[in-house]
Amino acid sequence: MANDGQIDQVESGLESQVEDLRRREPIFHRPAFGKNGFDWEQMMAPDYWEVGASGRRYSRQFILDHLAKQPPVDAEAAGWRCWDFGLQRLGPDTFLLTYSLDQNGRITRRSTIWQHAGGAWRILFHQGTIVAGGADDSLPSAG
Numbered sequence: 751m752a753n754d755g756q757i758d759q760v761e762s763g764l765e766s767q768v769e770d771l772r773r774r775e776p777i778f779h780r781p782a783f784g785k786n787g788f789d790w791e792q793m794m795a796p797d798y799w800e801v802g803a804s805g806r807r808y809s810r811q812f813i814l815d816h817l818a819k820q821p822p823v824d825a826e827a828a829g830w831r832c833w834d835f836g837l838q839r840l841g842p843d844t845f846l847l848t849y850s851l852d853q854n855g856r857i858t859r860r861s862t863i864w865q866h867a868g869g870a871w872r873i874l875f876h877q878g879t880i881v882a883g884g885a886d887d888s889l890p891s892a893g
Contacts, residue, residue, distance in 0.1 A: 759836030759848070768837040770871070771847045771864055775832055777876055778817060779825035790817055793873055795865065800876040803858055829854060843867055844874070850881075857881040 760768050774783050777793070784790050791814065798810040808816075823830075836848040843866045851858050863875040 759838075761838050764837045764839060764845070767845060767866075768835055768847070771837065771845070771862075772832065772835050772849070774871065775847065775849060775862065776825050776830065776851055776860065777862060777873055778813075778822045779828075779830070781824055787814060787818055790814060792870075795872050795874045798873055798875065801878075803878045803880045851878075 774780055778784060778790065784793050794810055794813070796810070798813070800808050800813065802808060825832075831852040832849050833852075834848075834850045836846075838846045840846055840863065845864045845866070847862045847864055849860050851860050858878045858880050860879075861875075861877045862873055864871050865874050
């Protein structure tokens with residue numbers, strides 16, 4: 751999947767983590783990191799949940815059932831583009847990854863909370879928000 755190579759808003763010292771995590775996004779759409787129910791279960795924390803672009807909340811089980819019924823699109827094959835990555839440490843092994851995603855004209859802002867435990871990454875939470883057309887796309891100044 752092509753990207754602009756742009757990495758913004760990355761906390762100092764987290765460059766290797768952001769590179770590792772950006773390869774995993776968008777979650778569930780990267781076959782190298784999950785192709786079936788077992789993979790997806792391992793990828794998500796037991797109490798995982800997400801907020802979809804509609805604002806609706808989805809449980810871990812709902813997502814697993816949905817993925818089983820409708821296998822996800824391969825983001826790279828579909829030509830989706832991720833850019834504007836950011837990463838902040840939330841705790842010793844917990845990180846907030848943010849980025850923008852273009853799904854062939856459908857632009858969303860994405861946030862995923864990742865935890866690194868036992869030598870593996872797992873997702874605690876995810877949210878996607880649709881960007882309204884013509885919206886001011888600049889980051890607010892640190893005032």
